[in-house]
Amino acid sequence: MGSESERLMELAEKWCARNYEPLPVCISKGEGVYVWDPEGRKYMDMLSAYSAMSHGHRHPKIVKALIEQAGRSTLTSRAFHNDMLGPFLEKLCALTRFEKALPMNTGAEAVETALKAMRKWAYEVKGVPDGRARIIAAANNFHGRTIAAISMSTSDTTKKSFGPLLPGIDIVPFGDAAALEAAITEDTAGVLLEPIQGEGGVVVPPDDYLARVREICDKRSVLLCLDEIQTGLGRTGKMFCFEHYGIRPDIVTLGKALGGGVLPVSAVCANENVMRVFTHGTHGSTFGGNPLAAAVAIAAMDALRDEKMVENSSIMGEFFMSSLRELKLPGVSLVRGKGLLVGVVLEKPVAHDKSLELLDAGLLAKDARPDIIRFAPPLIITKDQIEEALGIIVKVFK
Numbered sequence: 001m002g003s004e005s006e007r008l009m010e011l012a013e014k015w016c017a018r019n020y021e022p023l024p025v026c027i028s029k030g031e032g033v034y035v036w037d038p039e040g041r042k043y044m045d046m047l048s049a050y051s052a053m054s055h056g057h058r059h060p061k062i063v064k065a066l067i068e069q070a071g072r073s074t075l076t077s078r079a080f081h082n083d084m085l086g087p088f089l090e091k092l093c094a095l096t097r098f099e100k101a102l103p104m105n106t107g108a109e110a111v112e113t114a115l116k117a118m119r120k121w122a123y124e125v126k127g128v129p130d131g132r133a134r135i136i137a138a139a140n141n142f143h144g145r146t147i148a149a150i151s152m153s154t155s156d157t158t159k160k161s162f163g164p165l166l167p168g169i170d171i172v173p174f175g176d177a178a179a180l181e182a183a184i185t186e187d188t189a190g191v192l193l194e195p196i197q198g199e200g201g202v203v204v205p206p207d208d209y210l211a212r213v214r215e216i217c218d219k220r221s222v223l224l225c226l227d228e229i230q231t232g233l234g235r236t237g238k239m240f241c242f243e244h245y246g247i248r249p250d251i252v253t254l255g256k257a258l259g260g261g262v263l264p265v266s267a268v269c270a271n272e273n274v275m276r277v278f279t280h281g282t283h284g285s286t287f288g289g290n291p292l293a294a295a296v297a298i299a300a301m302d303a304l305r306d307e308k309m310v311e312n313s314s315i316m317g318e319f320f321m322s323s324l325r326e327l328k329l330p331g332v333s334l335v336r337g338k339g340l341l342v343g344v345v346l347e348k349p350v351a352h353d354k355s356l357e358l359l360d361a362g363l364l365a366k367d368a369r370p371d372i373i374r375f376a377p378p379l380i381i382t383k384d385q386i387e388e389a390l391g392i393i394v395k396v397f398k
């Protein structure tokens, strides 16, 4: 008792608003897939900051880019040009194959930006009467914590006592294309979906869902925006999760791993037909597109490609999931996901207790739902490290 970890956790609990309930571990150092507490205890990080740590802790090339850029220029605001924004967005557009990108910082801001784009497009391109644009979102979604994002949420904890919330939202069941089509009216601006619901418990839709949604959106002149903040950049074994389904959205939001595990970097990508609704003064961010973030994001995208992290995510994800299924762990009813985004569904709502047991055994993971544990290790994880994780998981479950 009275360890340095305990002292630091108490200090944070004392001064921090109680908007989180962290697992009782204090991280003071990280490298690759491992982290350490101040007592030197080592843990495997199988959550990766909800996919923001896809490159692993302190990826050397990303940290190098951060330090080099910090020695030159860090923030200019968009009142002036900077020498990193163009190269960053050129690379991002080449990666996403969209004509334009709009840089922001956090995921929630990228979602806000996409919502503003869809509404403005509805009024100025589609011809929806002013003030009537509607957005369709899916039940069980997670799009962030701003008022707009929580207005789309179907979770009570997320929304309660934060009203009045945003009007103009229609909620449909996730995975049901017919219900989505039925919800479209002539005022519908766009549909916002996660291709796989991450926070919702790694919910994978039926195989033909997104293709059908794409068709419906085309037929009804509605924009399709995919929130790939968690699923994007290799997490599901493809660069973008929508590639699994053979479609392309009109708008994609990216965040989390775009910052290489060191800075908040997010962006909205779309073609000119949508992005042209933003004219000067209509949207912005003081920090969005800053040179430090741009340098880090360039290094993050390069590292994904150079180190074949997307391929590794696919191979290791397959190995991890098939091993978990073959183990037939007691209390586990289903293993689902794609790539290295894996949800383990339990027969009972004991995911939090299991996370605590995993923590004691040296593995960090967290309950996404009372009966679902999410595993989302860094995409650099090796086969030996997956085996190490499986060993810990077996010990805890058997």
Ligand SMILES: *Cc1c(COP(=O)(O)O)cnc(C)c1O
Residues within 6 Å of the ligand: 050, 105, 106, 107, 108, 109, 111, 142, 143, 144, 145, 194, 198, 199, 227, 228, 229, 230, 231, 255, 256
């Ligand atoms: C994490 C997440 C967000 C919000 O990102 P923040 O950076 O926390 O604001 C939005 N959408 C999805 C799908 C996410 O997983």
